[in-house]
Amino acid sequence: MSHPLGDSLEVYSDQGANWVRCTRCSHVIARLEEHWRKRCERRTFPPTKAGPLMTILVGHYVLQKLYCPGCGALLESDMVEQS
């Protein structure tokens, strides 16, 4: 049994646990209870990479992209507060 979690991820059940995996390469990223985002390849870009209108966010937010560790598929793209 599985169900989609966003565009490139799905949750499936196996061995009594729920897992998050990549739909492209079936790489198992983490258990559902874990923070799967921490297991991804992560890159951050200036907010203006998302468009020139994002200039107002420079210095406050960064564009964070998360990639599958197995195949490099883009899993999530989001503005996050700059730490």
Ligand SMILES: [Zn+2]
């Ligand atoms: Zn993958």
